[in-house]
Amino acid sequence: MGRYVARRLLQMIPVFIGTTLLIFLMVYALPGDPVRGLFGDKAGSPQVIAALRHEYGLDQPILVQYWNYMKDMILHGDFGTQIASGRPVTDVLGDAFPVTFRLASLAFAIEVVLGIALGVAAGLRAGRFTDNAVLAVALLFISIPVFVLGFICKLVFAEQLGWLEPNVNDSSDYGQLLMPAIVLATASLAYVTRLTRTSIAENRRADYVRTAIAKGLPKSRVVGVHLMRNSMIPVITYLGTDIGALMGGAVVTEGLFNIQGVGLTIYQSIVRREGTTLVGLVTVLVLIYLLANLLVDLLYAVLDPRIRYA
Amino acid sequence: MRGAKSAKWVAIAAVVALAATACGGSDSDSGDDSNAAIDPNGKFSIEVGEPQNPLQPANTMESNGSIVTKALFTGLVDYDSTGKIEMMNAQSVDTTDNKTFTVKLKPGWKFHDGTPVTAESYVKAWNWAAAPANKQTNSFWFSDIDGYADVAPEKGKAKATEMKGLKVVDDNTFTITLSTPLPYFVYKLGYEVFSPLPESFFKDPKAAGEKPVGNGPYKFVSWDHKKQIEVARNDDYQGPNKAKNGGVIFKNYTNLETAYEDLKSGNVDVLRQLAPRDLPVYKQDLGDRAVDQAYSAVQTIAPAFYTKQWKGIDPKVIQGLSMAIDRKTITTTVLQGTREPATGWVAKGVLGYQPDLGTDIFTYDPAKAKALIKEGGGVPGNKISIQFNADGGHKEWVEAVCGSITKATGVACTGDSKADFQADLDARDAQEVKSMYRSGWVLDYPFNANFLRDLFGTNSSGNQSGFSNPEVDKLIKEADAAKTQDESEKLYQELEKKLPEYMPSIPLWYYKVNAGFSEKVTGVKYAQDGDPILTGVQVKK
Numbered sequence: 001m002g003r004y005v006a007r008r009l010l011q012m013i014p015v016f017i018g019t020t021l022l023i024f025l026m027v028y029a030l031p032g033d034p035v036r037g038l039f040g041d042k043a044g045s046p047q048v049i050a051a052l053r054h055e056y057g058l059d060q061p062i063l064v065q066y067w068n069y070m071k072d073m074i075l076h077g078d079f080g081t082q083i084a085s086g087r088p089v090t091d092v093l094g095d096a097f098p099v100t101f102r103l104a105s106l107a108f109a110i111e112v113v114l115g116i117a118l119g120v121a122a123g124l125r126a127g128r129f130t131d132n133a134v135l136a137v138a139l140l141f142i143s144i145p146v147f148v149l150g151f152i153c154k155l156v157f158a159e160q161l162g163w164l165e166p167n168v169n170d171s172s173d174y175g176q177l178l179m180p181a182i183v184l185a186t187a188s189l190a191y192v193t194r195l196t197r198t199s200i201a202e203n204r205r206a207d208y209v210r211t212a213i214a215k216g217l218p219k220s221r222v223v224g225v226h227l228m229r230n231s232m233i234p235v236i237t238y239l240g241t242d243i244g245a246l247m248g249g250a251v252v253t254e255g256l257f258n259i260q261g262v263g264l265t266i267y268q269s270i271v272r273r274e275g276t277t278l279v280g281l282v283t284v285l286v287l288i289y290l291l292a293n294l295l296v297d298l299l300y301a302v303l304d305p306r307i308r309y310a
Numbered sequence: 311m312r313g314a315k316s317a318k319w320v321a322i323a324a325v326v327a328l329a330a331t332a333c334g335g336s337d338s339d340s341g342d343d344s345n346a347a348i349d350p351n352g353k354f355s356i357e358v359g360e361p362q363n364p365l366q367p368a369n370t371m372e373s374n375g376s377i378v379t380k381a382l383f384t385g386l387v388d389y390d391s392t393g394k395i396e397m398m399n400a401q402s403v404d405t406t407d408n409k410t411f412t413v414k415l416k417p418g419w420k421f422h423d424g425t426p427v428t429a430e431s432y433v434k435a436w437n438w439a440a441a442p443a444n445k446q447t448n449s450f451w452f453s454d455i456d457g458y459a460d461v462a463p464e465k466g467k468a469k470a471t472e473m474k475g476l477k478v479v480d481d482n483t484f485t486i487t488l489s490t491p492l493p494y495f496v497y498k499l500g501y502e503v504f505s506p507l508p509e510s511f512f513k514d515p516k517a518a519g520e521k522p523v524g525n526g527p528y529k530f531v532s533w534d535h536k537k538q539i540e541v542a543r544n545d546d547y548q549g550p551n552k553a554k555n556g557g558v559i560f561k562n563y564t565n566l567e568t569a570y571e572d573l574k575s576g577n578v579d580v581l582r583q584l585a586p587r588d589l590p591v592y593k594q595d596l597g598d599r600a601v602d603q604a605y606s607a608v609q610t611i612a613p614a615f616y617t618k619q620w621k622g623i624d625p626k627v628i629q630g631l632s633m634a635i636d637r638k639t640i641t642t643t644v645l646q647g648t649r650e651p652a653t654g655w656v657a658k659g660v661l662g663y664q665p666d667l668g669t670d671i672f673t674y675d676p677a678k679a680k681a682l683i684k685e686g687g688g689v690p691g692n693k694i695s696i697q698f699n700a701d702g703g704h705k706e707w708v709e710a711v712c713g714s715i716t717k718a719t720g721v722a723c724t725g726d727s728k729a730d731f732q733a734d735l736d737a738r739d740a741q742e743v744k745s746m747y748r749s750g751w752v753l754d755y756p757f758n759a760n761f762l763r764d765l766f767g768t769n770s771s772g773n774q775s776g777f778s779n780p781e782v783d784k785l786i787k788e789a790d791a792a793k794t795q796d797e798s799e800k801l802y803q804e805l806e807k808k809l810p811e812y813m814p815s816i817p818l819w820y821y822k823v824n825a826g827f828s829e830k831v832t833g834v835k836y837a838q839d840g841d842p843i844l845t846g847v848q849v850k851k
Contacts, residue, residue: 030732033732036736036739037732038363039371045442045462048447085364091535096536158571167568258572260360260562271730271731
């Protein structure tokens with residue numbers, strides 16, 4: 001087990017280098033120059049442009065830029081500075097990640113609790129009315145675009161009923177984050193529901209479930225422990241990747257509800273060609289993805305004793 | 311089952327949409343009922359994006375930062391809504407030869423940290439901002455001052471740290487000497503780059519950009535990045551524009567749609583602009599609180615004169631293209647009334663603006679357009695393209711302009727879309743525009759030279775089209791050499807009247823502010839740059 005984890009951690013290094021380099025090259029390949037962009041329609045003074053380009057090392061070959069950037073990041077935890085504002089990228093990340101983290105955890109909680117509950121309910125009554133009703137709702141959630149759902153929610157709950165604020169003005173208030181979290185969770189919730197339902201319906205007829213029932217165990221224990229534990233494997237796999245996706249920020253949802261999170265920061269960095277900010281963000285996201293995946297693989301062994309990592 | 315369910319959803323959405331339009335505007339509260347009790351210490355909030363740069367006056371170039379620095383700093387002069395100069399921190403700015411200006415300050419002004427505002431505060435600040443080593447984006451604004459070339463040479467190391475054209479006479483007097491006379495230089499002084507800076511700024515400019523200490527009508531309170539910036543009224547302020555409210559909260563919004571929703575639900579008080587989505591309904595929603603007025607900015611399309619297509623073109627061809635654009639219809643339909651057809655190169659609200667240049671090139675006349683293009687030898691290749699940035703909401707009107715041109719003259723016309731503004735600028739800087747490009751110009755100072763000299767002189771900073779004409783250059787030189795500001799303004803007006811003969815660009819329309827404010831505030835007025843005048847806003851009890 002320990003050796004397996006160590007091997008997995010070592011495998012992260014090339015992935016990490018590859019992804020950051022790719023992002024760096026992609027930003028570099030886009031037309032446009034972040035320093036020139038500061039001046040918009042007006043032409044700036046060439047001396048100042050040159051001075052700024054020099055300060056941020058933009059006048060050096062791209063691979064040298066990448067090398068310096070990674071060196072600073074790994075040795076000093078220095079993610080560089082944002083070109084326009086002159087703020088350290090770590091500050092920018094520190095602003096954006098907590099916001100997205102709150103939103104993502106709320107959305108994640110919603111999709112886990114509701115998704116699994118609906119999935120189990122549907123799976124245990126496979127082929128009956130409940131199953132079909134849940135299927136219909138899930139398909140509806142998958143097929144409605146996020147911004148449509150967002151607008152409908154705003155109209156109904158904020159403007160018509162006045163239960164909630166239309167937008168987030170204070171990102172530390174979970175009450176305000178509730179509506180965007182629900183909107184963000186719907187699509188994933190539908191997937192979780194479908195995966196759980198299929199898995200439960202399949203395993204319901206498995207031998208070990210029949211044995212458990214024959215032993216006279218109460219139904220709650222049969223479903224809650226024996227059946228669930230085995231059925232969760234595909235669901236956990238999906239949830240693991242979804243953590244990464246949620247933490248990557250939802251550009252549409254964040255924009256819709258005025259949430260200044262990771263998604264918007266990424267979008268703005270692309271528009272302004274802020275390579276350093278972008279790579280900093282992506283670096284953190286890659287780490288989150290890799291760790292979430294590792295966690296999922298380790299959970300397999302916990303859930304199913306037949307899976308062993310030597 | 312599924313069908314029934316989604317149909318129901320659609321029905322709900324439709325009902326909701328109907329209800330929303332039906333009940334909008336039913337409660338039209340009068341925007342300026344003067345009998346409402348005013349709370350002189352009330353704060354109000356305004357929609358602003360996160361400033362791109364630190365809040366240093368010489369470093370803010372975009373509207374999100376400049377609206378904040380303008381609240382915190384007061385320069386020597388400002389201007390009223392007609393473009394006339396008003397003295398602010400300056401008692402007087404006098405000159406006899408348009409080359410040396412003597413500035414006398416009003417005594418007794420203080421920075422927010424209690425230190426006095428002296429002549430030194432200005433001279434030191436300008437020298438600091440002009441030096442390329444300090445990387446201030448607006449540094450080229452000092453290029454008129456004698457000695458700028460030594461501080462910021464085109465090539466090589468700086469020969470001096472101070473511009474020799476700036477001299478402190480005593481605590482409240484200093485002189486500015488320009489490298490060449492400029493009769494309207496006082497106008498430039500209204501730009502926030504010419505603000506004074508306190509002594510504490512130079513100790514740690516970076517910190518000052520995060521927590522600015524100014525001399526303006528508002529004091530800085532806090533900046534919570536990407537959330538809000540708060541400023542409070544400066545009670546010791548001596549200027550004529552003392553704030554009529556307790557302070558301002560600049561609230562950060564991700565986009566204009568969310569800001570408008572918050573305006574309706576009372577979470578923000580003043581907007582600067584609306585999203586296209588809300589234009590059809592905002593007057594109905596807000597009643598008297600809807601704002602619709604012109605500001606000093608113009609949208610043009612410019613031929614790239616460095617291309618084979620436009621090199622040495624007969625201006626008659628460009629006149630013809632201008633007459634093939636049905637400005638009136640496009641502004642009222644595609645642009646939903648957010649723009650006004652242009653009748654010249656200089657925008658409204660600028661000193662020297664002329665409503666009529668005595669030419670018909672801005673009128674839609676397909677027959678004449680065709681004739682002019684033919685007279686001028688036709689459009690090379692008989693097709694044009696208009697470059698624009700896809701992220702700026704320009705696609706619709708570019709297509710409409712193209713359709714109008716093709717319909718009237720038979721010249722094929724397409725939009726050449728660049729992914730975003732950065733890519734668009736990149737192509738312009740590298741002189742890679744294929745045919746024509748979209749360009750916009752918002753005033754820097756309300757004097758007509760800003761819309762003419764700074765764009766169409768061969769070596770002007772804003773000239774990106776490669777337009778170069780010895781005659782125009784000569785007229786610019788003459789206007790700049792005029793004895794008085796009035797004379798200079800007149801000469802520039804004459805130049806503008808002559809521009810149809812050269813057609814450096816095709817003006818399309820003037821911008822308008824389409825915005826609104828909440829029931830909590832009154833007295834919301836907008837200035838030439840399209841921003842609300844913060845100090846005049848009053849908060850109701």
